[in-house]
Amino acid sequence: MVRQNKNIVNAPNDPNFTSIPTSLTKTIRDDMFLRCDTGPGMSSKALGYQNKCENEPEFSHNIHKIAALVFLKPDDVVKGFEDLSMDLGDEDQAVLDYFEETYIGRLRANHTRRKPLFIIDFCNMFHRTTQSLMRTNNSAEAYHRRINSIFQCSHPILWVFLPKLIDEQNATHTDIVDIKSGQAPKSKKKNERFEKRLLHLISNPHQDILTQLDSIANNITL
Template identity: 30%
Template sequence: TRLGLKTLYSENENFAQQIRSLPALGFLPAADVIPTFDEIKDQFPVEGEPVLKYFEENYIGVKSRLSRPRKSPKFDISLWNVNENTIQRKHRTNNAVEGWNNRFSSLMNCNHPNFWKFLKGLKKEQSFVEAQVIQAEAGVRQTRNREQIRREIRILNIINEPTTTNFQKVMALAQILSLKRS
């Protein structure tokens, strides 16, 4: 919102897809990210230049004026690339850790509990985990949202499509990705 792009993003689907194409790069093999980024950059809308510049500086690395390689980005591609995890159907995020942290924080009901409150919270957490273990041993599977399953299948189909270019894959992924609103 600081860049004044929120309205354009919400009202112009083509612009929104271009913005979403940047995080979609993370689904490509790491070696294909930079060449595909360069293709995106060539077609990126002028209004989105601040976003593109931010992404390039932090996640791709800026080209130097000479023919030298790009400067190292703040976050190396290997840190945010999810291609292998997606293909192997592994977790792509640390949402499980974040979920646990949120649940544990709500158990504590405060940011800095005293020792006794902390100990009581740990006991509650242990009971919860033991119940989950019993359910898992009994063969109870946690259900996944059908829409999430369909989305994962679509992502895998796009990634594994041999006849499309990486640019086409990224643009297809950008159609099904959503960015959290803040």
């Protein structure tokens, strides 16, 4: 006889209920695609950091310096992290611990590092910046907003969907022809200025790694 499972969630964010089974958080290649640590505790902690970043400029700049590590050469990231860890104060330690465990790897007693959740080469942006490659999915999100603005509804009927899709295909084809003809893709001048400054910093880095991180932090947004 099969007994009914009566382990029902008491509340939407019941901390005693595992909403995502561990076996479902990884693919067959053991790549993690769902995180199990996004419960109420993590949300409130993240919200606290967000408020702190908005209200404390110095703390916000320190967070940007930690993020700037991904723009160093891959071989310099660990050295940059160690120097930055010595330079920042105790109030930044929780963020440093998270970054170390996720992207650098915890330091063992024998002074070697464990394998991080994401290896440095996977998340490093140095070569993507010098080669003018995409670093975010902003363009995909922008196109998603464009499609939403075109259809003006979530579930259009077929006779509304097809004409608008044909119009969008024609507009996209026109953009492709213009680019192939030598016209530069449209971009915001503000983004162009930031890209040029960031590329100049990466191509001509400061000798002191902390100065380099501080300079990069002034040119990135989170």
